[in-house]
Amino acid sequence: MSDSLVTEITNAGNPVDAILRTDRMPHIWCPGCGIGTTVNSFARALIDSKIDLGSLALVSGIGCTGRVAGYVKLDSFHTTHGRAIPFATGLKLANPNLNVVVYSGDGDLSAIGGNHLIHAARRNIDLKVICVNNLIYAMTGGQTAPTTPGHSITSTNPYGTFEPSFNLPHLVEAAGAVYVARWTTFHVRQLARSISEAFKKKGFSFIEVISPCPTLYQRRNKLGDALDTMKYYKEKSKVRNGSPTSEAGLTMTGEIIVGKFVDRDRPDYGTMMRAQYAEALGDEYVEQDQREQDRMEHDRTENDQPEMVCS
């Protein structure tokens, strides 16, 4: 290998740099953590699907995955614990032209935010939800989550968990999501492809990514290091597209059913809302976008300050 080639590779940087706030690196995630891997797949999906980054907003809750919002060079919101989905709902409804992604962890989305998760799926709000599931509350030190598989050792179940855990794809399918997929951090290409597919859907999409927490979950449960976890994901994952989500429950060391489980269409919240108002109100109904245009005209004709944002 010649010196010039080495120089060239070094200067090339990371292919997904355009999506990242490189001025915030290094990130806070532990060695072996899978969250960065999911961000890489996400960034690749954005680049591959040529999404307009200017109209993309990303909303996170609290936790290790909640920090994703701080590392992506997008309009990004690090909200409160469990409330990424309702914040994203307001953002999307106020500006329907935005592509809104919710990027958060299993505890944030399915425990403290569980109510919002099911209601957003029921309403079919046009959001793309990426749920990094590390089976644990990691930021706070490895406590039991609603997703922690039975018999796992955690800091709050030092003698092993005994609560049944959530099967998230099953939950969101039942609640009404139009797109449901699950991958692991071993499946980086499949994950990127699923994210790209979700961007083509209108409605509530949910992608679960099983991800290691070597610091707190794998270590406490003697499941080896990050590399051992990758081997486990590789060997025990079974790709079953279209598999019934009821069969996709997780155990500590068993099979992981992955794939695209649900891909269906039904009108999203905004479409239903506009149709209902139009039917009930006829000409009296003023669509939000129409109002924006009218307002700009109003400002142009009646206001001394045409650039003013004034409603």
Place this chain on the structure above:
Amino acid sequence: MKADRCTADPRGVLTGTHFIDGDHACCEGALAAGARFAAGYPITPSTEVVERFAARVPKVGGTFIQMEDELAASITLQGAVWGGAKAFTVTSGPGFSLMMEHIGYAVMTETPCVFVDVQRGGPSTGLPTLPAQADMMQARWGSHGDYEIIALCPNSPQECFDLTITAFNLAEEFRVPVMFMMDEVVGHMTEKVVIPPADEIEITPRRHTRKSVEDYLPYGTNGDGVPEMAHAGEGYNFHVTGLTHDERGYPNMTPPVQDKLVRRLQSKIRNAADRICLFEEEQLEGADVVVVSYGITSRVAQRAIESAREMGLRVGKLRLITAWPFPEKKIRNLAAKVKAFVVPELNLGQMVHEVQRAADGQARTFAVSHAGGGVHKPEDILKVIVEASKCRIV
């Protein structure tokens, strides 16, 4: 940056003379102020505000969404604000309790918005259909950490209209959540409400940045300590977090950054307190006793004050329209001249402690407390006025 002025969008303004209750007037105030987004969760005695909004807003171009709980409602509205809307939510005691974390989020992220609390008796489920003024301290201190908010207290349906507009204007000017502290009686009483023509309603527009993407610092400020805002989807690629953050909006959890940020959030309100503090005063000159009241209680107090004057007592009236920031300077100046303050309120003693603190021993302070569920009898307030006028300056 000094806020520019403009007038209301006429399509949201129901110009004319109406006979409506305070809840409905509040809704009309929000529409006149330019609010085109509300998220709510039903709770007595506040629900009529969003019921009317749900009926009105599709005709003026906007959205109402009924969320699954108040936790959701209080953050959904903030998402809408960052999407470009003027937004609010409406609730009462138990729901207000659930919203506290997101009041803190709005303070920290400087999200301009309005929280309407139509107060009812508490604690807990308390008296769902009956009045109280017992959330006044919660409005000020309910979220964790050090912060300042603005709170307004209307005492009539007309003020529910007028001051809702003021609430939105202050929220935009200072980029702060404004608490609109109604009570069940004001919310449910029906009176004449005059809604002026749109061009007579002043609206404070959003402090939207005009800087280029390269020059824009999301939390950079100059002069008055209030940063300029951008909305999602405009290409600024800004970051918003509830974590302690620097001028770029990036998390920076160090004591110096915390000190700078939290002090700025506090001082942008405190430094403008004289301008924010609205009150109505009557015969303060030469008064021996000043009755300090707010909301529905001020209307009962009026009767007591008039009776006391008929008895020959020298009684002044100070009605707080702005409860927070508390008009400390006003009370302190009065305390040097009067014998006593009498503070009737529908709680067991909340704002009275602020009056006492501001009076700082220069005048005596008497509470006229009431646990809620009704309003005071004027004679109960009168009795304390008479007692207070006999007292000697300490």
